[in-house]
Amino acid sequence: MGKISTSAFSVSIDGFGAALNQSLDNPFGEGGMALPGWMLKTRMFHAMRGQEGGSTGVDDGFASRSMENIGAWIMGRNMFGPIRGPWPDDSWKGWWGENPPYHAPTFILTHHPRDPIVMEGGTTFHFVTDGFHAALERARDAAGDLDIKIGGGVSTVRQYLRAGLIDELHLAFSPVMLGRGETMFEGLDLPELGYRLIETAPTELATHVVIGR
Amino acid sequence: MGKISTSAFSVSIDGFGAALNQSLDNPFGEGGMALPGWMLKTRMFHAMRGQEGGSTGVDDGFASRSMENIGAWIMGRNMFGPIRGPWPDDSWKGWWGENPPYHAPTFILTHHPRDPIVMEGGTTFHFVTDGFHAALERARDAAGDLDIKIGGGVSTVRQYLRAGLIDELHLAFSPVMLGRGETMFEGLDLPELGYRLIETAPTELATHVVIGR
Numbered sequence: 314m315g316k317i318s319t320s321a322f323s324v325s326i327d328g329f330g331a332a333l334n335q336s337l338d339n340p341f342g343e344g345g346m347a348l349p350g351w352m353l354k355t356r357m358f359h360a361m362r363g364q365e366g367g368s369t370g371v372d373d374g375f376a377s378r379s380m381e382n383i384g385a386w387i388m389g390r391n392m393f394g395p396i397r398g399p400w401p402d403d404s405w406k407g408w409w410g411e412n413p414p415y416h417a418p419t420f421i422l423t424h425h426p427r428d429p430i431v432m433e434g435g436t437t438f439h440f441v442t443d444g445f446h447a448a449l450e451r452a453r454d455a456a457g458d459l460d461i462k463i464g465g466g467v468s469t470v471r472q473y474l475r476a477g478l479i480d481e482l483h484l485a486f487s488p489v490m491l492g493r494g495e496t497m498f499e500g501l502d503l504p505e506l507g508y509r510l511i512e513t514a515p516t517e518l519a520t521h522v523v524i525g526r
Numbered sequence: 527m528g529k530i531s532t533s534a535f536s537v538s539i540d541g542f543g544a545a546l547n548q549s550l551d552n553p554f555g556e557g558g559m560a561l562p563g564w565m566l567k568t569r570m571f572h573a574m575r576g577q578e579g580g581s582t583g584v585d586d587g588f589a590s591r592s593m594e595n596i597g598a599w600i601m602g603r604n605m606f607g608p609i610r611g612p613w614p615d616d617s618w619k620g621w622w623g624e625n626p627p628y629h630a631p632t633f634i635l636t637h638h639p640r641d642p643i644v645m646e647g648g649t650t651f652h653f654v655t656d657g658f659h660a661a662l663e664r665a666r667d668a669a670g671d672l673d674i675k676i677g678g679g680v681s682t683v684r685q686y687l688r689a690g691l692i693d694e695l696h697l698a699f700s701p702v703m704l705g706r707g708e709t710m711f712e713g714l715d716l717p718e719l720g721y722r723l724i725e726t727a728p729t730e731l732a733t734h735v736v737i738g739r
Contacts, residue, residue, distance in 0.1 A: 326697075326699070326726075326735050327541070327710075327711040327716065486539070486699070486733065488723060488735070490716055490717060490721070490722065491717070492715035492716050492717035493715050496712075497540075498541055499709075499712055503705050513539075513701040515728030515729065515730065515733055516728065520699065520728055520733040522539055524703065
């Protein structure tokens with residue numbers, strides 16, 4: 314059985330995983346686009362966009378590993394898009410265009426049912442309305458022996474951490490101070506939940522931290 | 527007029543500046559002694575204890591600068607000692623022995639009056655019972671053209687930050703996860719208060735972050 318992990322998840326130095334006021338123009342909230350700055354420079358990210366070049370050091374190592382061996386994704390509805398409430402129509406298919414970077418069945422936690430969307434490149438978006446445990450079961454069935462990635466956002470990751478269901482969490486602390494936003498740690502006692510710090514790796518663009526059980 | 531700063535202030539990756547349950551054996555709370563781990567290895571800290579050796583890189587640079595040009599210190603009562611409530615007697619003179627590392631007038635915020643204590647090496651502990659603004663005025667008079675250092679702990683630093691009275695804040699994020707403790711950032715919107723990130727410098731032992739106005 315594959316492991317369940319969250320990887321390449323960027324956090325501000327003051328502990329926010331997303332800024333406030335997410336919108337079509339600001340997928341990470343207002344001012345939040347600086348959070349994944351370290352990743353945008355990696356060779357992995359360049360390759361994902363069909364571009365040459367990019368950094369090949371520690372940042373790229375973490376970015377590349379974050380996309381390996383994945384059999385299924387789980388994400389919160391706000392990571393899928395800026396729409397809140399019932400789906401107005403079927404036009405929104407995620408931020409990523411016709412060929413999303415997931416290339417695997419992707420289970421989206423939502424209160425609002427919707428038919429699956431088959432995208433190019435192996436990604437199918439499934440909408441799960443019966444809770445995060447149900448989403449994990451479906452992801453397990455879909456992933457087989459491969460790993461399950463909890464993609465985000467903050468509240469989804471926290472929900473799985475609180476239930477002790479994430480085996481490994483890789484955070485990248487970016488040199489960004491947000492002041493407000495979606496808090497990663499507030500009220501979440503990871504040592505109490507059985508988690509411990511496994512590895513830290515600082516680079517010029519981020520301090521990578523790996524937390525596990 | 528000198529600047530007002532807090533320097534070499536260690537924070538866990540999950541944002542705590544101290545662990546809980548401070549006591550005589552645990553000045554940083556239970557499990558908190560790992561917080562200043564980066565500093566204990568520096569040449570500055572070795573020299574402060576009259577020892578040879580210690581690291582001479584970025585960590586030592588930050589540690590050394592944190593002790594330069596200081597005309598007065600301000601600290602909270604819990605940084606001075608583990609005693610709570612009225613002083614039982616005059617026996618407690620801080621954690622540091624007869625020659626504390628401050629070498630300047632040091633103003634301690636407390637609700638409980640006490641006569642000043644003249645220590646060796648230029649440190650005199652003054653006990654200020656009329657608030658943090660009054661302490662700053664007295665520190666300014668004492669410091670002359672030199673700088674004022676707000677030494678800690680967490681709640682004292684936050685109090686001065688919230689009032690916009692700290693010019694520069696140097697935090698060192700240590701590879702430690704506490705889960706609970708005294709939160710550095712919760713409910714404190716530094717950008718809103720006019721602060722911004724000035725510098726980050728990662729090392730193997732800490733990620734140094736300088737915040738200013």
